[in-house]
Amino acid sequence: MNLETVKRVKKSKPFTVIDAVIVAVLAALIGVISWLVFRAPSAETVVITENGVSHEYSLGKNAEIKLEHMTVHIKDGYVWVTDSDCRDGTCEHTGKISRAGQSIVCLPNNFVITINGKGDLDWELGRQ
Amino acid sequence: MKKLPLSKSVCMKPAGAPKRGERNDTRRLTAIAFLVAVALVVSLIESALPSFPLAPGAKLGLSNIAPLFALIMLGVGDAYAVMILKCLLGATLGGGLTGLMYSVPSGLVSLTVEIVLMKLVFDKMSVAGISLVGAVAFNAMQVLMASAITGVDLVILLPILMAAGLLAGAFTGLLTYYIVKKLPYSVYGSAVG
Numbered sequence: 001m002n003l004e005t006v007k008r009v010k011k012s013k014p015f016t017v018i019d020a021v022i023v024a025v026l027a028a029l030i031g032v033i034s035w036l037v038f039r040a041p042s043a044e045t046v047v048i049t050e051n052g053v054s055h056e057y058s059l060g061k062n063a064e065i066k067l068e069h070m071t072v073h074i075k076d077g078y079v080w081v082t083d084s085d086c087r088d089g090t091c092e093h094t095g096k097i098s099r100a101g102q103s104i105v106c107l108p109n110n111f112v113i114t115i116n117g118k119g120d121l122d123w124e125l126g127r128q
Numbered sequence: 129m130k131k132l133p134l135s136k137s138v139c140m141k142p143a144g145a146p147k148r149g150e151r152n153d154t155r156r157l158t159a160i161a162f163l164v165a166v167a168l169v170v171s172l173i174e175s176a177l178p179s180f181p182l183a184p185g186a187k188l189g190l191s192n193i194a195p196l197f198a199l200i201m202l203g204v205g206d207a208y209a210v211m212i213l214k215c216l217l218g219a220t221l222g223g224g225l226t227g228l229m230y231s232v233p234s235g236l237v238s239l240t241v242e243i244v245l246m247k248l249v250f251d252k253m254s255v256a257g258i259s260l261v262g263a264v265a266f267n268a269m270q271v272l273m274a275s276a277i278t279g280v281d282l283v284i285l286l287p288i289l290m291a292a293g294l295l296a297g298a299f300t301g302l303l304t305y306y307i308v309k310k311l312p313y314s315v316y317g318s319a320v321g
């Protein structure tokens with residue numbers, strides 16, 4: 001009773017141009033979703049320790065923290081340091097960190113920034 | 129596509145008075161039962177194989193050939209019948225009740241997407257293209273259902289399972305296409321004619 005459809009399928013091509021367009025659109029969608037999912041500001045926190053004293057900030061909340069020796073930027077899940085008055089500049093050269101476990105260290109100022117994460121991706125996937 | 133008596137009437141058919149020839153209905157029913165049986169056997173074999181390391185629950189989904197095949201060969205109602213029976217019996221055989229809560233809505237959504245595409249854009253879009261869209265919808269729906277039911281945020285699996293669905297759907301769609309293409313009239317003519 002569905003002979004018409006069967007005939008059309010038999011005559012059709014295995015792949016078409018529209019398929020390619022749809023695949024491209026889906027791939028882009030998957031890309032955007034992965035970006036959103038993997039960038040999500042889960043439960044990660046930024047711990048700034050200066051001379052043994054710690055302060056905690058949320059990685060998901062943008063902030064510009066002006067400190068005595070430097071400025072710490074938290075923006076869109078990334079953390080970095082500018083305007084450091086240290087001699088070596090290692091802390092600024094570390095660049096942007098974004099993943100749990102990464103840290104920025106400034107030895108001259110006895111200063112450490114670490115990202116702590118409960119929502120660490122590797123851990124999340126490893127657990128499955 | 130011609131309007132057909134819905135499969136519901138076939139499945140729940142009381143002993144009497146089918147509108148079409150009894151011979152025809154019996155053959156359609158046999159075709160549906162055969163497709164469901166094949167789908168179940170394939171599912172069982174697949175569930176015995178190890179799943180993809182990064183995507184728990186991701187399967188090639190070869191059993192999804194059955195509803196798609198039913199959609200092409202038999203029609204909309206019969207495709208739904210095959211999909212629902214496959215889910216119900218699959219749950220009885222292994223998945224359990226929780227599996228049913230994910231698989232039935234996902235299966236219905238994915239099949240509906242395929243039916244709409246088949247009606248609207250088939251020829252311009254191939255069977256494989258339609259199948260891969262349906263598979264992506266199936267997997268996305270399954271992740272969302274699982275997240276909603278378990279309360280665990282599984283959204284991290286969404287892109288992985290969508291990508292897996294894209295590949296698996298293209299594969300099963302292509303396979304369905306070639307089966308239909310190679311199938312001689314002498315085989316299906318009796319079941320659909």
Ligand SMILES: [Zn+2]
Pocket residue numbers: 084086087088089090091092105106107108109
């Ligand atoms: Zn420094």
